Amino acid sequence: MQNADGFNPSLMREPKDSYLTNGYSLKSWLLTKDHKRIALMYLISISVFFFMGGLYAAAIRLELLTPGSDLLQTATYNKAFTQHGILMIFFFLIPSIPATLGNFLLPLMIGAKDLALPRINLLSLYLYWIGGILTLYALMQGGVDTGWTFYTPYSTTFSNSYVMAVGLGIFINGFSSILTGLNFIVTIHTMRAPGMTWFRLPLFVWAHYATSLVMILGTPVVAITILLLAIERVVKVGIFDPAIGGDPILFQHLFWFYSHPAVYIMILPGMGVISEVISSFSRKKIFGYEFIAFSSIAIAVFGFLVWGHHMFVSGQSIYAGLVFSFLTMVVAVPSAIKVFNWTATMYKGSISYDTPMLYAIGFLGLFLVGGLTGLFLGSVGLTVHLTDTYFVVAHFHYVMVGGQVIAYLAGIHFWWPKMTGKMYSEFWGKVSAMLVFVGFNLTFFPQFILGYQGMPRRYASYPAEFQVLNIFSTAGASVLGVGLLMPVVYLTHSIFAGKPAGDNPWMLPGLEWRTQSPPPTLNFDEQPVVTWEAYEFGEESGLDLEEARRAAGRPSVV
Amino acid sequence: MQTDSWIPLFPESASSFSWQVDALYFYLIGISVAFMIPVVAAIFWFVVRYREREKFATPDEIHGSIVLETVWSIIPFVISMTIFLGGAVVYYTQYRMPEDAMQVYVVGKQWMWKIQHETGQREINELHVPVNTKVKLTMTTEDVLHDFSIPAFRTKADVVPGRYTYLWFEATKPGTYHLFCAEYCGLNHSGMIGSVVVMEQNDFESWLQGNASNLTPVEQGRDLFENKLGCASCHAGGSGQRGAVLENIYGKEVKFVGGSSTIVDDEYLRNSILNPSSQVVEGYQPIMPTFKGQVTEEQLISLVAYIKSLSGVDASATAPSAPAAPAPAPANNMGSNSNQGGR
Numbered sequence: 001m002q003n004a005d006g007f008n009p010s011l012m013r014e015p016k017d018s019y020l021t022n023g024y025s026l027k028s029w030l031l032t033k034d035h036k037r038i039a040l041m042y043l044i045s046i047s048v049f050f051f052m053g054g055l056y057a058a059a060i061r062l063e064l065l066t067p068g069s070d071l072l073q074t075a076t077y078n079k080a081f082t083q084h085g086i087l088m089i090f091f092f093l094i095p096s097i098p099a100t101l102g103n104f105l106l107p108l109m110i111g112a113k114d115l116a117l118p119r120i121n122l123l124s125l126y127l128y129w130i131g132g133i134l135t136l137y138a139l140m141q142g143g144v145d146t147g148w149t150f151y152t153p154y155s156t157t158f159s160n161s162y163v164m165a166v167g168l169g170i171f172i173n174g175f176s177s178i179l180t181g182l183n184f185i186v187t188i189h190t191m192r193a194p195g196m197t198w199f200r201l202p203l204f205v206w207a208h209y210a211t212s213l214v215m216i217l218g219t220p221v222v223a224i225t226i227l228l229l230a231i232e233r234v235v236k237v238g239i240f241d242p243a244i245g246g247d248p249i250l251f252q253h254l255f256w257f258y259s260h261p262a263v264y265i266m267i268l269p270g271m272g273v274i275s276e277v278i279s280s281f282s283r284k285k286i287f288g289y290e291f292i293a294f295s296s297i298a299i300a301v302f303g304f305l306v307w308g309h310h311m312f313v314s315g316q317s318i319y320a321g322l323v324f325s326f327l328t329m330v331v332a333v334p335s336a337i338k339v340f341n342w343t344a345t346m347y348k349g350s351i352s353y354d355t356p357m358l359y360a361i362g363f364l365g366l367f368l369v370g371g372l373t374g375l376f377l378g379s380v381g382l383t384v385h386l387t388d389t390y391f392v393v394a395h396f397h398y399v400m401v402g403g404q405v406i407a408y409l410a411g412i413h414f415w416w417p418k419m420t421g422k423m424y425s426e427f428w429g430k431v432s433a434m435l436v437f438v439g440f441n442l443t444f445f446p447q448f449i450l451g452y453q454g455m456p457r458r459y460a461s462y463p464a465e466f467q468v469l470n471i472f473s474t475a476g477a478s479v480l481g482v483g484l485l486m487p488v489v490y491l492t493h494s495i496f497a498g499k500p501a502g503d504n505p506w507m508l509p510g511l512e513w514r515t516q517s518p519p520p521t522l523n524f525d526e527q528p529v530v531t532w533e534a535y536e537f538g539e540e541s542g543l544d545l546e547e548a549r550r551a552a553g554r555p556s557v558v
Numbered sequence: 559m560q561t562d563s564w565i566p567l568f569p570e571s572a573s574s575f576s577w578q579v580d581a582l583y584f585y586l587i588g589i590s591v592a593f594m595i596p597v598v599a600a601i602f603w604f605v606v607r608y609r610e611r612e613k614f615a616t617p618d619e620i621h622g623s624i625v626l627e628t629v630w631s632i633i634p635f636v637i638s639m640t641i642f643l644g645g646a647v648v649y650y651t652q653y654r655m656p657e658d659a660m661q662v663y664v665v666g667k668q669w670m671w672k673i674q675h676e677t678g679q680r681e682i683n684e685l686h687v688p689v690n691t692k693v694k695l696t697m698t699t700e701d702v703l704h705d706f707s708i709p710a711f712r713t714k715a716d717v718v719p720g721r722y723t724y725l726w727f728e729a730t731k732p733g734t735y736h737l738f739c740a741e742y743c744g745l746n747h748s749g750m751i752g753s754v755v756v757m758e759q760n761d762f763e764s765w766l767q768g769n770a771s772n773l774t775p776v777e778q779g780r781d782l783f784e785n786k787l788g789c790a791s792c793h794a795g796g797s798g799q800r801g802a803v804l805e806n807i808y809g810k811e812v813k814f815v816g817g818s819s820t821i822v823d824d825e826y827l828r829n830s831i832l833n834p835s836s837q838v839v840e841g842y843q844p845i846m847p848t849f850k851g852q853v854t855e856e857q858l859i860s861l862v863a864y865i866k867s868l869s870g871v872d873a874s875a876t877a878p879s880a881p882a883a884p885a886p887a888p889a890n891n892m893g894s895n896s897n898q899g900g901r
Contacts, residue, residue: 318650375638
């Protein structure tokens with residue numbers, strides 16, 4: 001469906017004040033308590049980190065074009081993959097959807113003026129910046145070469161790189177995450193508009209609730225781990241290093257006790273976006289609302305019980321391996337339930353092929369591959385062979401990029417008209433969605449094959465027989481890179497030259513679509529009262545669909 | 559071991575259990591395809607069949623279906639359990655150490671693999687083994703984590719400082735196979751590679767002959783024990799000595815001051831040399847000094863091999879064709895430190 005401008009009365013009136021026009025000074029941004037402004041500052045910040053992480057990715061893929069270690073020296077390569085991982089995971093993926101779309105939309109979706117703790121929200125942005133700048137400083141000084149996993153005793157005793165500075169950056173950044181999670185939970189409990197019951201909440205909100213639980217329960221563990229690492233490195237107390245009486249496997253347990261749930265911090269909000277997009281562009285009530293909502297909670301809970309599946313070959317006991325394998329299989333089920341429900345939502349819908357929907361359909365395909373290859377890696381006998389190979393690299397990129405990043409892009413395109421009041425070019429949006437999908441598969445699918453052949457990850461040089469597939473992968477990465485850069489251009493362009501989007505370009509029932517675009521500082525002119533169920537696209541929603549259809553039929557007046 | 563096709567799709571399969579891993583792999587590919595085809599087909603069908611025909615249409619609501627939800631919860635659960643069980647069976651084969659295997663000792667070090675055979679031969683970044691013979695690797699590292707990975711055998715295990723980990727395989731095809739370090743270990747991680755050379759029995763015998771010379775681990779251990787480290791001054795000569803009796807203790811229970819006990823295994827012997835005061839045997843004084851920093855990992859392996867030989871375990875260098883006497887109890891590769899099966 002085309003942007004339905006021309007019918008919306010809001011276009012006819014003078015542009016009203018919005019959160020964007022509420023002060024233009026630097027101070028009005030840096031000291032704002034407005035969740036929408038904070039979300040925009042997050043959006044710009046994480047985009048910068050994503051771009052830098054992407055540069056490292058480009059360096060990695062170029063180096064791997066040839067079997068030898070030629071473009072980058074081995075030491076540089078080791079830093080490149082480490083820093084790619086650190087920037088992408090801690091400074092892009094973890095904050096990506098919660099800190100930008102979540103921050104922007106949660107209060108709007110539940111009919112609130114702001115988050116419950118606006119100053120804490122600003123504090124979490126500042127902590128993110130401080131952590132990020134500290135990490136960047138460490139990278140400028142010489143970087144870190146431990147892998148993003150910081151395995152001991154290499155990280156504590158052997159590495160001569162800036163482990164402590166980066167550790168401190170991640171430590172501080174963790175508190176940003178904890179405060180955001182805390183804020184979301186308090187907001188969802190206390191700030192819902194009259195009539196907005198728990199089961200009228202959009203699934204995006206449920207997903208963020210589950211994510212927030214993981215953030216506040218899991219993140220302190222990584223903070224503790226980094227602290228212990230610092231104590232060992234600085235004071236030389238044996239905690240992880242066996243030479244002074246520690247246990248290196250203990251570090252892995254602590255690290256993965258956070259970092260596996262962190263995977264769900266990254267993917268759950270993406271699942272929330274996909275629930276919104278698929279339902280909205282099928283104009284169909286989401287199939288099995290309760291099942292999707294509770295599967296998010298189930299994933300968050302079971303996610304805490306499967307950390308040992310990262311350690312099948314680490315020397316943990318054979319029986320622990322079996323238990324973790326079993327639990328990993330269990331956690332696969334709620335993800336499968338979600339995929340089935342999303343698919344069933346489209347049944348007998350009225351499906352339009354707008355950019356967000358194209359991204360969402362791409363997500364379904366890529367997440368299927370990512371999820372199913374997770375079963376390969378959960379099956380312990382198979383994973384003894386696959387662990388630490390490119391199969392793992394391919395799998396988590398299918399989940400993290402094919403899942404989370406694609407969902408993030410779907411969400412950005414979906415709510416861009418609301419955030420900016422402008423409509424981007426549908427044509428370029430579609431082109432970019434297709435390029436990302438094709439480029440992504442070309443990049444990462446060959447890596448599954450490489451992995452089964454045994455090519456280890458984190459190798460600067462590799463045996464010559466692996467070269468052909470690596471060339472495919474690098475070629476795909478260049479397509480993917482172009483696909484990912486395009487939105488930066490056309491979305492930025494739309495801010496200045498885009499057509500006005502109107503308050504509700506797709507005639508959707510969610511509360512965020514019932515205020516102006518961009519929203520006023522206090523979100524709603526008057527306190528909304530919710531009298532409809534979630535995802536009602538028909539007359540019950542109270543939207544004037546007849547008028548909208550008539551207007552859409554008219555040639556647009558610009 | 560280079561495959562013939564232009565794009566290699568599948569690695570050489572050359573160990574007694576590699577077919578099991580491959581079977582599991584193909585089973586999972588089958589499941590994945592069987593799962594994806596209907597879902598992707600449904601997505602395509604819905605997207606085409608139910609495409610938008612009228613702007614802002616309001617199709618009839620469907621709330622959901624308990625029956626469908628139940629079905630598509632139970633079916634994936636059952637399938638995932640078959641995957642779990644298949645994986646568990648294969649894992650058990652991979653990680654349960656055989657009793658009658660030829661022993662090889664591996665010490666990882668940034669960035670090389672140091673390997674010693676029971677018969678004394680030493681190799682670096684190469685491991686020669688006979689075909690159709692079970693080989694058990696006892697591994698540790700002098701510095702950081704490493705991982706001994708042989709893709710063609712479909713197995714690997716981390717090599718962990720401060721303890722022993724084990725890996726076993728039985729090669730089924732003569733040839734040269736990749737050996738990788740699969741756990742990131744610093745600067746030259748990708749250079750910590752080598753090869754496993756699988757030879758016909760006869761070829762292996764002549765390889766052993768051609769590389770004879772070195773002392774066996776047991777002989778080296780005896781030399782350290784009796785001469786270089788002076789262990790014998792307290793530990794030789796049975797009971798009545800200042801040091802605990804070492805004869806015939808391997809695989810048996812030993813009681814400590816304070817009442818706890820453990821079964822004597824490699825890990826215990828190693829720990830007793832490095833941290834003697836942590837577990838003092840009942841009836842003895844905590845007078846033994848630590849040897850931490852004075853013995854290398856390779857010397858430790860020799861010492862443990864020698865002390866084991868005092869219990870009649872691996873007493874003489876076992877010829878690969880004549881494996882050591884079968885022993886009853888199962889050994890557990892991953893045992894933390896106390897529950898390794900005795901013999």
